[in-house]
Structures are given as C-alpha cells and as structure tokens.
Amino acid sequence: xxTHLTTGQRALLEAALVQRQHQLDRQLAEHHQGLxxxxxxxxxxxQDGDDAPQREGDRxxxxxxxxxxxxxxxxxxEALARVHxxxxxxxxxxxxxxxxDRLKVEPWALRCVACEGQRERQGD
Numbered sequence: 001x002x003t004h005l006t007t008g009q010r011a012l013l014e015a016a017l018v019q020r021q022h023q024l025d026r027q028l029a030e031h032h033q034g035l036x037x038x039x040x041x042x043x044x045x046x047q048d049g050d051d052a053p054q055r056e057g058d059r060x061x062x063x064x065x066x067x068x069x070x071x072x073x074x075x076x077x078e079a080l081a082r083v084h085x086x087x088x089x090x091x092x093x094x095x096x097x098x099x100x101d102r103l104k105v106e107p108w109a110l111r112c113v114a115c116e117g118q119r120e121r122q123g124d
Contacts, residue, residue, distance in 0.1 A: 004097040005089045013107040014083045017076055020107070024073040031066060072108075079108035091115050 005013075082088040089098050093115040102109055111119065 005100060005103075009100050009103075010083055010088070013103055014080065016104070016107045017080045017083065021073065021076045021080065024069055024076065028066070028069045028073065031069065075108040075110075083107075093119070 079088070089100075089103060090096070091098055091112040092110045094112065096112045096115075098109055098112050102113060109116070
C-alpha cells in the first residue's frame with residue numbers, strides 16, 4: 001500500500017467519494033425523472049413534436065449532461081474500489097504520488113497534475 005496517505009486521509013477521501021456518489025445518484029435520478037437513460041432519451045424525443053429540428057441542441061445537451069454524470073459516477077465508483085488498495089493515490093501514468101491536496105479536490109483522480117495536463121494538451 002502507498003504510504004504517502006495516512007489511514008485518516010484515506011478515510012476522509014473515502015467519505016468524500018461516498019458523498020459524491022450519492023450526489024451523482026440523486027442528480028441523475030432527478031435528471032432522468034426515474035427513467036432509465038434510454039427511456040429518458042425516448043421521452044425527450046417524444047416531447048419534440050413539430051419543433052424537433054429546433055430542439056436538437058437541447059436534446060444533445062441533455063444527453064451530454066447525462067453522459068458526463070454517468071462517466072463521473074463510474075470514476076467515483078472505481079476510486080471507491082481502489083481507495084484502500086496499493087495503487088490508490090499513485091499516478092497511473094508516471095507512478096508518482098498524487099498529493100493529498102489534489103485528491104481532496106478530486107478524490108477519483110488517476111493522474112498527477114503534470115501527467116493530467118499533458119494528457120489534456122494531447123486531447124485524450
């Protein structure tokens with residue numbers, strides 16, 4: 001197990017991950033109004049009626065928000081599975097320790113700031 005994070009720090013990060021997971025679950029449930037993603041998409045299409053071409057942007061934005069929430073929920077769930085493991089808090093690209101201050105902001109972070117910046121510049 002990586003020793004740069006104390007047991008207390010891991011517990012704080014785990015609590016933050018659980019809290020974020022609950023927030024995302026609530027947001028997605030509200031956004032989808034209790035429907036599955038496919039049912040919600042169908043419902044949005046049904047609402048279009050005669051103004052379907054004008055609502056294409058709204059529909060695309062609605063699906064993008066749903067996709068983003070689902071992606072973040074997946075990242076949070078994966079981090080919860082790793083939080084007490086040896087690789088949690090280590091950069092997946094260079095192996096360096098991800099500082100606790102970065103993990104407090106984004107406890108599901110997979111990379112250090114340098115590697116994440118490089119990845120973003122490359123457009124990944």
